[in-house]
Amino acid sequence: MRQLLKLKPETIQRQNIELKAKLARAERLVAQLRAEASQLRAQIAEWQRAPVPPQIERRPRAVQRSRSTRQEPSVLASTTTQTTRQATFAQRQSRRHQVPEHRSPFVRLLLRKRLDVALLAIAGLTVAALFSLQHTRQRSVARVELPPSQPTPPTVVAPKPQTFAELVYNVPQPPQLVPSEALQAIVDGATALAASKGLPTEPLSITLIDLKTNQTAGYQNQTPRYPASVVKLFWLVACEAMLEQGLLQPDSELTSDLTAMIVHSDNDAASRIFDRITQTTSGATLSGTEYETWLKRRLQLNRFFQAASYNGLSISQKNYPIHSLQLEAPDGRELQMLDEQQQPIRSLTTTDQAARLMYELYAGKAVSTSRSQEMMTLLTRDLQPEKWKKQPNNPIAGFLGAALPADVRFASKVGMTSKARHEVAFVASPDGKISYILAVFGTDEAYSQNAEILPAISNTIFTQMTER
Numbered sequence: 001m002r003q004l005l006k007l008k009p010e011t012i013q014r015q016n017i018e019l020k021a022k023l024a025r026a027e028r029l030v031a032q033l034r035a036e037a038s039q040l041r042a043q044i045a046e047w048q049r050a051p052v053p054p055q056i057e058r059r060p061r062a063v064q065r066s067r068s069t070r071q072e073p074s075v076l077a078s079t080t081t082q083t084t085r086q087a088t089f090a091q092r093q094s095r096r097h098q099v100p101e102h103r104s105p106f107v108r109l110l111l112r113k114r115l116d117v118a119l120l121a122i123a124g125l126t127v128a129a130l131f132s133l134q135h136t137r138q139r140s141v142a143r144v145e146l147p148p149s150q151p152t153p154p155t156v157v158a159p160k161p162q163t164f165a166e167l168v169y170n171v172p173q174p175p176q177l178v179p180s181e182a183l184q185a186i187v188d189g190a191t192a193l194a195a196s197k198g199l200p201t202e203p204l205s206i207t208l209i210d211l212k213t214n215q216t217a218g219y220q221n222q223t224p225r226y227p228a229s230v231v232k233l234f235w236l237v238a239c240e241a242m243l244e245q246g247l248l249q250p251d252s253e254l255t256s257d258l259t260a261m262i263v264h265s266d267n268d269a270a271s272r273i274f275d276r277i278t279q280t281t282s283g284a285t286l287s288g289t290e291y292e293t294w295l296k297r298r299l300q301l302n303r304f305f306q307a308a309s310y311n312g313l314s315i316s317q318k319n320y321p322i323h324s325l326q327l328e329a330p331d332g333r334e335l336q337m338l339d340e341q342q343q344p345i346r347s348l349t350t351t352d353q354a355a356r357l358m359y360e361l362y363a364g365k366a367v368s369t370s371r372s373q374e375m376m377t378l379l380t381r382d383l384q385p386e387k388w389k390k391q392p393n394n395p396i397a398g399f400l401g402a403a404l405p406a407d408v409r410f411a412s413k414v415g416m417t418s419k420a421r422h423e424v425a426f427v428a429s430p431d432g433k434i435s436y437i438l439a440v441f442g443t444d445e446a447y448s449q450n451a452e453i454l455p456a457i458s459n460t461i462f463t464q465m466t467e468r
Helices: 009-049 061-071 074-097 105-145 181-196 228-244 252-263 267-278 288-306 332-336 351-362 369-379 445-449 453-467
Strands: 204-210 215-219 409-417 420-428 435-442
Touching: 181 204, 181 215, 181 453, 204 351, 204 453, 228 252, 228 267, 228 288, 228 351, 228 369, 228 409, 228 420, 252 267, 252 369, 267 288, 288 332, 351 369, 351 420, 351 435, 369 409, 420 445, 420 453, 435 445, 435 453
Parallel strands: none
Antiparallel strands: 204 215, 204 435, 409 420, 420 435
8 A cells, every 4th residue: 555655646647648548449449349249240130131042962973974974975074074163163262252141050159159259358348447547546546635654544443341440431522512691591590599598509509401402501510519319320320331341240139229229219229339330348447459449449430430521520439328238427448538638538520410411311322322211211200299299208309390290201310418409300391392401409408408499490490491
């Protein structure tokens, strides 16, 4: 390839001219052969139309001589014999220079075969000439597009990750969303609503994405906050990515824990999922390389998303209480994860990051289309009051879905502690006219104790999105 690319433009131009000349000669030869083929066809047709003369019976010379002797005198016989021989010789010479009008069927077949061979030769010459010209033109284009100093790079196939440390979330960049003044007015109205109810707005964050227009707006939407159980949405995606790559093997216990973690927000199930993802366990304090290995595996969860532009995200701590481990709060090696202020490292996300992940699930981009659909199914909630009101600790009462019409398509993950009330949700009307993602974090005891604020924010945003 490099030798071909070293050809100079003038050399390629000269070769093009030579090939064009060869092509012209080939075309003339084709025309000549076609003319000859036409003549051969005409001759064959004429031979086929002409009648075949009867064969002249030839008798033995001795018999002919004897009859001539009996019928004519000897002088006449001698003259007749000589005349006959001369005529026979003349006829033989004439046949040599005449067109063979009465050939046998076998000879005619041979002539037809000769015609077929000639036509095949014509086709072969034409194709060869055209191929040579096209090949030279391709070399000329290659010369323009790829100079010798820049050879075509080989196709690089990314190796399949062998461990979770090598695995990276498959959506490398956030979606291209356009800020909207109209949406910003809606978000500002929701913030004012919280303030009007006497709630502090400093611990409040809101992100709104209109899925119909890919527009967005927010309030303190890039401020990292403790996400409570909303973090389990991130653990779900990480687990599904490992299953997709064969780094985890599915089993009934894993399936059951994933359902309990997302549908019921069960901390014990989430703890088991967390341990399987990170290949770590909770327990007594560790030291030396053993602790360093444990901590590195824990922090791989952060790196999995941070490598995909989830900047500043931290999701490497479990949620408490964990009844199966008899843990009401971080203890042992969990407490070794301290920062410079000697405070436990806590999970931190923004409403933008939570809304982005829900957006990628809705769009079928998270891990794969099929796994995104499976995860959205786990997140889907039935808003029929006669159903969700019968569930203890349901994720509807006191949250965004409580104020929405019962026939709205709704998928969400809530988070709540004694000092937080959060939710990220996908909302779509039955007629498909409105479709949006809303994330609301209220990281304060005032929001935790107020069961009316998230439904009120949800209602005002849904109403204004419908009226747009």
